[in-house]
Amino acid sequence: MHIRNLPCLAASLITVTLIGLSGCGGGSSSGTATTTTAADAAVSSAQTTGTVPTSPTDVVAVGGTNKATISWSAVNGAASYTIYWSTAAGGTTTTGTGVVSATTSYIQRGLLPATRYYYLVTARNNSGESAASGEIATTTALLDGATPYATYCATCHGRLEISLVTNRGIAEIKAALQNISSMSGLVVTDAQISAISAALMFNN
Numbered sequence: 673m674h675i676r677n678l679p680c681l682a683a684s685l686i687t688v689t690l691i692g693l694s695g696c697g698g699g700s701s702s703g704t705a706t707t708t709t710a711a712d713a714a715v716s717s718a719q720t721t722g723t724v725p726t727s728p729t730d731v732v733a734v735g736g737t738n739k740a741t742i743s744w745s746a747v748n749g750a751a752s753y754t755i756y757w758s759t760a761a762g763g764t765t766t767t768g769t770g771v772v773s774a775t776t777s778y779i780q781r782g783l784l785p786a787t788r789y790y791y792l793v794t795a796r797n798n799s800g801e802s803a804a805s806g807e808i809a810t811t812t813a814l815l816d817g818a819t820p821y822a823t824y825c826a827t828c829h830g831r832l833e834i835s836l837v838t839n840r841g842i843a844e845i846k847a848a849l850q851n852i853s854s855m856s857g858l859v860v861t862d863a864q865i866s867a868i869s870a871a872l873m874f875n876n
């Protein structure tokens with residue numbers, strides 16, 4: 673298990689370089705020109721119609737502890753979706769940070785606590801990108817697990833937004849602190865464990 677973490681640390685360094693400008697951004701770097709081969713395969717049928725998809729509708733954003741879940745209704749003929757986020761209202765697809773996601777929901781991880789995040793979603797296929805959905809906003813929870821995670825856990829488990837240690841309850845973290853020798857020296861309060869656990873939950 674320990675060995676498994678080593679490539680993760682290397683990957684985290686690379687990811688820092690790629691998304692350094694976007695700071696808390698959870699996903700890949702920019703929204704443009706990053707369509708994956710999987711998306712290319714999915715797009716071939718849409719391509720025959722030659723039409724750009726319509727804008728996503730029913731966009732919903734729900735803030736949680738250091739994260740936000742963004743979902744929307746699937747758009748006919750779309751191969752992928754791009755989520756543009758900003759901490760300022762009135763962002764556009766030019767000013768927002770793009771995150772490519774292939775599904776109809778996305779959890780943006782590693783966000784600041786008690787912060788309002790604004791989202792736009794577009795649909796795309798080989799014919800192009802739709803106009804943006806209406807802007808949706810949500811505020812993350814006041815509870816901050818990202819700060820204690822960065823202090824006590826990130827050196828070994830990677831940054832919160834790419835941590836492999838996800839969906840761990842308070843009891844699991846306490847057990848790890850007791851049983852795993854390299855973690856036994858950590859002095860973490862119950863409140864910090866509780867906040868870290870909330871920030872590591874991505875099952876919702």
Ligand code: HEC
Nearest residue numbers: 673674677824825828837840844845848852854855860868
């Ligand atoms: C000094 C390095 C180190 C630090 C710091 C550290 N861990 Fe770990 N942790 C490990 C190792 C090594 C393992 C066992 C191998 C594994 O599971 O990857 C582990 C395992 C775990 C596990 C159990 C295994 C699993 O995948 O569920 C949890 C939960 C966990 N750590 C949470 C945390 C949390 C939360 C923090 C911060 C409070 C933290 N760790 C800090 C090294 C560390």
